Amino acid sequence: MIRAGRSLARDAGKGASGGRPRVTAGTGRAIDAFRTHRSLALKVLSAAIVFGAWEIAGRVPVSYAFPTFINSMLALMRMVFDGSLFVAYAETLQPLVIGVAISALVGIGMGLWIGLNAASRWLFSPIFIVMQAAPLAALIPILVMVYGIGLTSKVFVVCIMAMPVIVLNTASAVANTPGSIKEMATSFMASDRDVLLKVVIPAASPIIFSGLRLGVSAGFIGAILSELKITPTGVGDIITYSRSVADYPSMYAAIFSIILLAVVFLNLLETLENRLFEGNNRGYVSD
Amino acid sequence: MSQIDRSLGRAAPAAPPADIAVSVRGVSKNYGDVQALENLSLDFPRGQLTSLLGPSGCGKTTLLKIIAGLIPASSGSVEVDGRPVEGPGPDRAFVFQDFALLPWASVLRNVAFGLELRGVARSEREDRAARYIREVGLAGFEQSFPHELSGGMRQRVGLARALSVDADVLLLDEPFSAVDEQTRRKFQEDMLALVETERKTFIFVTHSIEEAVYVSDQIAILLPRPSRVHEVIRPSISRGGGGNIRRDAEYLDIVDEIWASLRSYVE
Numbered sequence: 001m002i003r004a005g006r007s008l009a010r011d012a013g014k015g016a017s018g019g020r021p022r023v024t025a026g027t028g029r030a031i032d033a034f035r036t037h038r039s040l041a042l043k044v045l046s047a048a049i050v051f052g053a054w055e056i057a058g059r060v061p062v063s064y065a066f067p068t069f070i071n072s073m074l075a076l077m078r079m080v081f082d083g084s085l086f087v088a089y090a091e092t093l094q095p096l097v098i099g100v101a102i103s104a105l106v107g108i109g110m111g112l113w114i115g116l117n118a119a120s121r122w123l124f125s126p127i128f129i130v131m132q133a134a135p136l137a138a139l140i141p142i143l144v145m146v147y148g149i150g151l152t153s154k155v156f157v158v159c160i161m162a163m164p165v166i167v168l169n170t171a172s173a174v175a176n177t178p179g180s181i182k183e184m185a186t187s188f189m190a191s192d193r194d195v196l197l198k199v200v201i202p203a204a205s206p207i208i209f210s211g212l213r214l215g216v217s218a219g220f221i222g223a224i225l226s227e228l229k230i231t232p233t234g235v236g237d238i239i240t241y242s243r244s245v246a247d248y249p250s251m252y253a254a255i256f257s258i259i260l261l262a263v264v265f266l267n268l269l270e271t272l273e274n275r276l277f278e279g280n281n282r283g284y285v286s287d
Numbered sequence: 288m289s290q291i292d293r294s295l296g297r298a299a300p301a302a303p304p305a306d307i308a309v310s311v312r313g314v315s316k317n318y319g320d321v322q323a324l325e326n327l328s329l330d331f332p333r334g335q336l337t338s339l340l341g342p343s344g345c346g347k348t349t350l351l352k353i354i355a356g357l358i359p360a361s362s363g364s365v366e367v368d369g370r371p372v373e374g375p376g377p378d379r380a381f382v383f384q385d386f387a388l389l390p391w392a393s394v395l396r397n398v399a400f401g402l403e404l405r406g407v408a409r410s411e412r413e414d415r416a417a418r419y420i421r422e423v424g425l426a427g428f429e430q431s432f433p434h435e436l437s438g439g440m441r442q443r444v445g446l447a448r449a450l451s452v453d454a455d456v457l458l459l460d461e462p463f464s465a466v467d468e469q470t471r472r473k474f475q476e477d478m479l480a481l482v483e484t485e486r487k488t489f490i491f492v493t494h495s496i497e498e499a500v501y502v503s504d505q506i507a508i509l510l511p512r513p514s515r516v517h518e519v520i521r522p523s524i525s526r527g528g529g530g531n532i533r534r535d536a537e538y539l540d541i542v543d544e545i546w547a548s549l550r551s552y553v554e
Contacts, residue, residue, distance in 0.1 A: 184387035187355055187375045188401040188452065198404075202391050277391045 067249040072256060075249035079238070085257060091234030092258075095151055096223035099158025100216055107163045107215065108208060111170020116200075125171060132164035136222070140229045154226040161222030162215040169211025173204035202277055209273045213266055220262045308333035308488035309354060309456055314363035316349055323349050325513035326363070331456075335504035336482045336489035340496065340545065342552045346514030347492045348384075348460055354490065355381050355458050367456060377405070380449035382459040386441045388433040394420060395429040397444050401452040412451075419447040423477075439470035450481075456488045463498070471498070478502045496545045500524075500538055508545060510552055517548065 051069045058068030067075075079085040110128075114121050140157065147153040177200045185199045201208075227236020235254050242251035309331040316324040323346045331337045339347040352358045354365050356374040365372040367379065380401065388397050395416055396403075402412035420429055423443040433441055442462055449457055463471040479502060482489055493499050499506050500522055508517045524535050532538055 180383055180385050180387040181389060183357055184381070184383055185400075185404065187357055187379075187381040188404045188448075189375050189377065190404045194404055198400075199389070202389070205391070 065246075065248050067252055071249040072252040075247075076253035076257060079250065079253060084238070085254075088234045088238050088254070089261075092223055092227060092236065093234075095154035095158050095226060096219060098151075099155045099222065100162055100219040102155070103159050103162035103166055103215055103219060104212060107166030107211075108170050110163075111167045111208070111211075112174055112196075112201075114167065115171040115174030115204075116196075121171065121175075125168065128164040128167045131160055132168070134160070136160055137225065137229060140226070144230055149231045153230055154223070157226035157230070158219045158222040161225070162219035165218060166208075166211045166215040169214070170204065170208045173207035173211075174200055177203045205273065205277045209269065213269060216265060216269065217262055220258060220265075224258060306333050307331065308368065309490065310366045311350070311354065312364050312366070314350070314353060314360045314365060316346070316353065316358070317361045322513040324353075324360075325515055327509075327515060328363075329507055329516055329519070331488055331490055332505065333455075333488050334482075334486050336478070336491055336502055337505040337507060338491045338493055338499035338503040339507050339509060340493060340499040341509035341514070341517075342511055342549060343494060345509040345511035345552075347494075347509055350509075350514070351458050351460050351490060351492050354456075355379055357381075377452070378454055379456045379458055380452050380454035382442075382445050382449045382457065382462045384461040384464055386433075386438075386445045386465070388441055388444055390433050393430050393432060394425060394436070394444055397433065398447045398451055401448050405452065415451050416447070419451040420444075422450070423447045437470075439466040439474070442466055442474070450485065454487070456490065459489065459491045461492050461494065464494070475501050496542050496549070497533075500541050500545070501532055506541075506545070508548065510549075520545070 054072075055069040058066055058071070061068075076085070079088075110124065114124050136157065139160075140153075143153045143156050147156060181199055181203065182195055185195050190198065224236055224239070227233050228240060232240045235258055238254040239251050242248065242254065307330045311327060311329045311331075314324055314327045315322070327346075327350065329350075339350060341347055349358070353360045354367075354372065356372050356376060356379070367376070370378075389400065392400065395413060398420055399407075399412040399416035402415060407415075417429060420426060423446050425440060425443050425447065428436065428440065433444065436444070442465070445462070449459075463474045466474065475498060478489075478491075482502075482504075491499075491502065503522065506520045506522070508520065509515065510517045520541060522537060522541050524532055524537050
């Protein structure tokens with residue numbers, strides 16, 4: 001009874017704070033507020049520690065090329081208000097969105113096929129294992145020779161980064177569906193399609209989603225990598241250009257913005273997962 | 288065996304073929320070279336609870352899954368209401384030892400899952416599921432998830448799911464072996480009430496002699512390697528009188544006799 005337990009603990013907490021006479025009403029309310037927003041408070045605290053350490057390291061300074069947090073944020077604000085950041089993202093998001101979408105759709109499809117079919121497992125899973133282990137930066141010149149310096153090569157880089165983990169996670173999750181719930185569905189006369197859609201995919205969904213999270217993060221890395229290694233466009237261009245003119249706050253602001261975007265996207269993915277498969281949320285997904 | 292004589296005397300006038308709900312005829316099952324079941328024949332009377340009892344490895348669960356249509360027999364046939372079994376059917380519902388609930392689905396959806404697979408419209412299947420959730424004593428837990436329930440409550444969900452598809456035959460594979468002793472006793476009492484009210488044919492696999500004698504109208508004792516029916520016992524313990532079955536002299540005698548015939552097969 002996790003729900004009941006949680007509310008009991010909350011009630012007990014209220015009782016304790018109300019029972020102590022010396023605690024003023026105001027402090028009690030503050031404690032209650034902290035309890036209700038604990039996860040948010042901890043997130044803010046965690047961010048404050050990281051950014052504080054960044055600020056201190058920048059002020060020491062650990063390196064001439066390492067700006068303070070505040071300077072980086074000012075540079076970020078400047079790029080937001082003069083619009084250059086949005087122009088850059090219009091460029092960067094193209095290979096990123098196309099590559100991540102292809103990786104998710106094709107990756108989950110391939111993963112299902114590999115997981116459900118022993119022959120395709122032998123045939124295809126080595127390809128993705130090699131893809132995952134390959135030193136991508138060294139392979140980029142080959143991609144450029146074949147597909148040129150345009151969007152195609154960049155989409156490939158994103159896919160090579162994002163797809164293997166999605167495929168391999170999906171395949172292993174699907175192959176390890178608990179036999180007893182498949183048998184249960186069969187005993188209640190489920191068709192093969194029912195078993196796939198109502199048992200195998202939902203059962204595999206936590207691992208499929210963790211593969212998606214890893215894959216999407218890798219895709220973000222791939223998108224920036226392709227802009228650094230193939231042609232400097234978008235956010236990669238800001239990073240390269242700012243470094244060459246020693247405008248380090250702008251360089252770090254660009255890096256910060258891509259991390260921020262990735263975190264927002266991963267949170268959206270988690271929200272989607274919780275919406276789709278509520279019962280899979282057993283407390284391990286952050287809120 | 289005195290019980291067999293007694294049962295023959297009692298059952299003979301009321302045993303025309305129409306009263307047999309499930310009939311197993313000469314079923315064998317081989318896994319490669321291993322023979323799990325050999326030429327096994329057994330009848331299950333309609334509206335009664337028959338236990339399959341035997342030491343582990345005697346093929347009780349294999350037989351149950353063959354009746355369910357989950358695994359094919361190597362030879363022989365199974366008939367439910369005179370129709371041969373070729374796969375899972377609407378006339379049978381299965382209760383699993385490990386509950387086999389969908390962890391991502393609420394109690395309500397789990398109970399309605401059998402109906403969902405049969406294409407019953409949502410509002411109707413949820414109405415029916417809610418009724419059986421109440422019947423198994425889980426009212427108020429419709430929106431809970433399996434991981435929020437105790438083992439005993441989870442198995443009640445499994446039972447409600449099997450009841451809600453309204454199959455004639457309920458197949459229960461050691462349904463109470465994963466719940467604690469006290470919950471199990473309560474379950475056994477509820478089983479008796481269920482057999483009384485639901486008028487279904489129950490086939491019940493167990494390894495507990497006491498449980499089998501407590502709940503069964505008929506007990507088939509299976510012996511292993513290869514599995515065969517050793518004997519069929521029909522306890523004539525009166526269950527309606529409100530007396531304590533566990534202190535009934537016949538209950539105690541049958542438990543002792545079954546143990547005597549099984550003990551040499553238990554390592």
